[in-house]
Amino acid sequence: MTTTTPKGRTELLRPDGSPVRVLVVDDEPSITELLSMALRYEGWQIRTAADGRGAVQAAREFRPDTVVLDMMLPDMDGLSVLGRLRRELPDVPVLFLTAKDAVEDRIAGLTAGGDDYVTKPFSLEEVVARLRGLIRRSGAADRRSDSVLVVGDLTLDEDSHEVTRGGESIHLTATEFELLRFLMRNPRRVLSKAQILDRVWSYDFGGKANVVELYISYLRRKIDAGREPMIHTRRGAGYLIKPASS
Amino acid sequence: MTTTTPKGRTELLRPDGSPVRVLVVDDEPSITELLSMALRYEGWQIRTAADGRGAVQAAREFRPDTVVLDMMLPDMDGLSVLGRLRRELPDVPVLFLTAKDAVEDRIAGLTAGGDDYVTKPFSLEEVVARLRGLIRRSGAADRRSDSVLVVGDLTLDEDSHEVTRGGESIHLTATEFELLRFLMRNPRRVLSKAQILDRVWSYDFGGKANVVELYISYLRRKIDAGREPMIHTRRGAGYLIKPASS
């Protein structure tokens, strides 16, 4: 089920109308904190655990709808934790966090059941998007909630990664796509460069804030080219997207 | 009966609209877990058992539409289990799991009655495809549900393994066929290399994700050669297939 808040944000809810519950398992407090903040902001209920033992117990008590699981835990290896979680929560999809390099070798079978993973360092937009996807597809939320964001004549499909304006298909790079998704998930709302940087770029990004301007510029060329602009600058404040002519 | 979800996935249902029920029998928890995840994702209801005794009991209670049966069980040999299962479930088709080498001899005779088998290590695509075939042919699901996938002018017949584009027949190797089937069962959806690997390659595959690129390349030569391409790369995300010109 989805509802739309007065501000235009859509949020996922469970069929009975209660908030989605997410268990976050990672031993680095900075990560669990970062994720907690971001996921609470989505309107979800969060519980955190720092190790496998705590994860299993939290799973038992908290009965989450989905789990974010770091594969690198201090007390037991990721696969054992996964096994025990599965015993507690057979139908709950898991989003794995893995180190960038450890990826290739053995994510075996992990995505087979509809699970998913992101590599560290991740961007919050990516984690949120993937969690939304997992929840949506698992049936914990109403299945009819679909994967298409619409603002005016602009559409963005999170499954096919397809973006269209006025029916015309538009090709975006991965970063452009995430930036546009973030804008479109917050239509008519001014987003500061800092917010955008924190959300769309990975948490360890060391570069200049100028990249936001740069990518806004890229997006405009592709989205607004020739047409009535939908992406607007609020000098000294940030950017916002809204339907043309309003 | 088949229904089509909003996302374009088709799922098998029983004539009364309830989900298909599958009993999975294997003594290795990692296998039952892997299969449970994958088969649940197909929208089926799963029950597992770890030995012959449990299998018979589960059969009696759960009344599955089909059974996945490891022929190597701890308590009794495969044939006895099969016999007792048959007494409980006379008309239910069975998918045998067997070790790669111990195959040919006796299994061949067993499949005469409409059953089927796959050898360990298997790929999930293969298991799912064969189960779908068994269910379809057994009449547990509506018989009209057919075995041909169609995307644009590309067709793939899961029964005859025939592939055509624009009417022209195309010869694919086994791996190419499974990859294309997976793509075509998820048209217009971006599939990551990890997803593809987990689904199309066997669960013990230790190689690099580069094989996916390689086989995509093979497929393109055969499917897209000269024509308008249907297989598309989403850099940093994965691959997807969709009808040409859209």
Place this chain on the structure above:
DNA sequence: CGCGTTTCTCAGGAAAATCACAGATCCGCG
């Protein structure tokens, strides 16, 4: 056992994406 086919590894090169830098442009304000 030998041959053709299939599967897979490896590595070079091509293509695309990301980002820093810097000069151009815009805007609000005095």
Place this chain on the structure above:
DNA sequence: CGCGGATCTGTGATTTTCCTGAGAAACGCG
């Protein structure tokens, strides 16, 4: 109207990702 900070964008270096040829190993089959 002119200034200064904020924003925009062209250029090109760097990094990442992807494609594909060549060949080795495994397999299937007669």
